[in-house]
Amino acid sequence: xxxxxxxxxxxxxxxxxxxKGTPIQPAGAQGIDGTVEVFPEYTEGLKDxxxxxxxxxxxHFHLSKGSSLKVRPYMDNEVHGVFAMRGPSRPNPIGxxxxxxxxxxxxxxxxxxxxxxxxxxxxxxxxYVPEFDIREAEKTGWLKKNVHKLSTSxxxxxxxx
Numbered sequence: 001x002x003x004x005x006x007x008x009x010x011x012x013x014x015x016x017x018x019x020k021g022t023p024i025q026p027a028g029a030q031g032i033d034g035t036v037e038v039f040p041e042y043t044e045g046l047k048d049x050x051x052x053x054x055x056x057x058x059x060h061f062h063l064s065k066g067s068s069l070k071v072r073p074y075m076d077n078e079v080h081g082v083f084a085m086r087g088p089s090r091p092n093p094i095g096x097x098x099x100x101x102x103x104x105x106x107x108x109x110x111x112x113x114x115x116x117x118x119x120x121x122x123x124x125x126x127x128y129v130p131e132f133d134i135r136e137a138e139k140t141g142w143l144k145k146n147v148h149k150l151s152t153s154x155x156x157x158x159x160x161x
Contacts, residue, residue, distance in 0.1 A: 008121035009045075010038040010107075012059060014114045019063060023115040034099075034114035036122060043107040045125075050104050054128035055111070060121045061093035095120075098128050 014034035016022040023029035036057065038046060049055065066089065072078070073085040082090050095116070102110040109125075 006060070006123050008039075008060070008123060009042045009125075010036055010122040012036050012057065012114075012116045012118070012120040012122050014116050014118045014120075016114075016117050019117055022117055029113050029115040031112060032114045033102075034111050034116065036109040036111060036125070038107045038109065038122070038125075040107055046104060046107070046109075049101070049109070049125065049127065052101060052127040052129075054098055055101050055109070056126040056128050056133075057097050057099060057111075057116070057122060058124040058126070059095045059097075059116060060123055061088035061090075061095050062119075062121055063117065064088040064090070064093035067091045067093070094123070098133075 012034065013036070015032065023032070067082060068089060069082050070079045071082050071085060071087060071089055073080060073087055088095065097113075097115055099114060100112040102112055104110070
């Protein structure tokens, strides 16, 4: 298997027109509004989504400038393996964000806590269910000493094409 192809099911809209200055995680983007435009042919798939307060957006980092197996992340000055971080510069530039679902109007989802660049292609939506998705973490790796930087860390533009 050499290639896997995905077709976007929609587009994510946010106030962030360029990567530089964009929050780097939804927890650092609290209260920031956005919308998800689901393409009309996928609207039927939104049935019952409004019953969830949060959803998981899976998207394509369309401006990522390629990948390296060792990367210096936003919240640290040391180089780490790409699979020990969540940034966009990765072998398969796929992102995930858990956002608050405010309401749905036809094929438009109104969301909050958006850390995603405007115009980002949406690959999938999944419901966020705490009983499925929350795990007690015993270790948080290199982020343990840096997670306090989240509220002030923003994208500096270094991972774009």
